[in-house]
Amino acid sequence: xxxxxxxxxxxxARDDAQQVLPAASGGIExxxxxxxxxxxxxxxxxxxxxxxxxxxxxVTETIDGVEVTRLRRVFAYASTPVVFGMTRVISAxxxxxxxxxx
Numbered sequence: 001x002x003x004x005x006x007x008x009x010x011x012x013a014r015d016d017a018q019q020v021l022p023a024a025s026g027g028i029e030x031x032x033x034x035x036x037x038x039x040x041x042x043x044x045x046x047x048x049x050x051x052x053x054x055x056x057x058x059v060t061e062t063i064d065g066v067e068v069t070r071l072r073r074v075f076a077y078a079s080t081p082v083v084f085g086m087t088r089v090i091s092a093x094x095x096x097x098x099x100x101x102x
Contacts (some may be wrong), residue, residue: 034067040065050089 013061032049040047046067053059053070060069073081 036066037064048093050086050093052083052086 006073011063036047036049039045047065048069050069052070054073055070056072058069058071060067066069069089071083071086073083075082
């Protein structure tokens with residue numbers, strides 16, 4: 001189900017916490033969503049999130065100014081999503097984005 005803001009809400013946080021952004025029903029997912037959207041509202045921030053999801057393919061979309069890339073979850077172990085290639089995608093993102101000193 002989607003609420004009017006475009007963020008999905010699911011019944012099983014442990015199963016869909018992999019979707020983190022949009023938030024599942026757990027507290028950390030809501031916190032991440034709120035933090036990401038607040039940062040995206042600033043003119044000096046580009047915000048991207050790389051998360052896991054259920055489903056057949058990788059999906060990238062922009063929600064409330066946050067670029068969200070959802071990678072396909074292969075399975076979950078102890079309520080933790082296992083995504084082959086997550087490290088590679090995070091490394092590529094780190095190389096893509098220069099870290100600006102504050």
